[in-house]
Amino acid sequence: MDTDLKDKTVLITGGGSGIGAAAAHYLAEQGAKVAIVGRRQKQLEAVAESCGAFYTMADMADSQQAADAIARIINHFGHLDRLVANAGGHGFSRVDETDDTAWQQSLNGNLNSAFVTARAALPQLLQQRGSIVVISSLAGLFAGPDVAGYTVTKHALIGLTKSMARDYGEYGVRVNAICPGWVCTPMADEEMMQLASRRGWGADIAAGYREVTKNLPLARPAQPEEIAAVISFLLSAQASYITGTTLVVDGGAHIVDLPTLSFSSRF
Known part of the structure; x- marks a missing residue:
């Protein structure tokens, strides 16, 4: 796929495993200059070694750490063109089972990391007329059991996506969200x-x-590479008139009418 991403610098948060790691490999194959950020050094090192990415460690929910990480990336590559706000994975309990610490962890891990990273990256993205992809979840549209923090913050990521798309579109910056199902x-x-x-x-x-x-x-x-392909598309000029959208990538889960499952011919 020719995605025009050759020599574009792409920052991926949560790049040490899962969707983030798959996106690092996929985008590197497209010729992008990939920078991955996370908190687990061994995972980051392994991904960087396997695909040639630059890695740096940081908690991207922390304003100073995020600013420092982006400065290191710009110092290494010279510019920043794209952002994949992928870090997340906290908030797996009901409201009455979620204490203040767990609630803050879900906010930091899923929402604040995307907000703080985007805020720190925006000066460069505005200069480069760049693009942001926010990784939400099917939990950003619906609610599963016992995942209050995850559900709330993944919903909020869609609001963050819309807000940034509205505010920065006039400067050429596109912002879109992806809602994966099971990966x-x-x-x-x-x-x-x-x-x-x-x-x-x-x-x-x-x-x-x-x-x-x-x-x-x-x-x-889904396989992580299937989500990575969608990320690549939204970051590229092929999606040049797409902004503020929420793209559901869930194998069709969101179209299933639950009360009719008993009529399925599959069972």
Whole structure:
């Protein structure tokens, strides 16, 4: 795919695993200059070594750390053209089971990291007429059980996307969100392990994925590379008139009418 991303500097938060790591590899293959940021050095080192990315460690919910990380990236590459706000993964409990510390962790991990990173990156993105992709979730549109912090913050990311698209579109900066459904990532693997254990399937992760996707039209989870391809498209000039949108990438989960599942011919 010719995405015009050759020699564009792309910052990916949460780039050490899952969707972030897949995006790093995919964009590097497109010729982009990839910078990954996260808090787990060994994971970042492994991704950087495998795809040639530049990595730096930082908590991107912290204003000073975010500013310093972006300064290091600009010092290394000379400019910053694109941002993938991907970091996240906190808030897996009900409201009455979520204490102040856990609530703050979900805010920092999912929402503040995107907000603070975007704020720090915007001077460069405005100068370069760049683009931002925010990774929300199907949980940004719907609510699953026992994930209050995750659901609230993923919803808020869509609001952040719309706000930035509205404010900076006149300066040539596009901002879009992606809402993935189930994706085969380490975080999802842990959830499948828990589901399999509860159902008496031992450590059969594949059985967990089959269970949670059995009612999807495509009846399977996504691979991280499939989400990376969508990220690449939205960052590229091929999406030059797309901004403020929320693109759902969920195998069709959002179109399923739950009360009609009993009529499915699949079962």
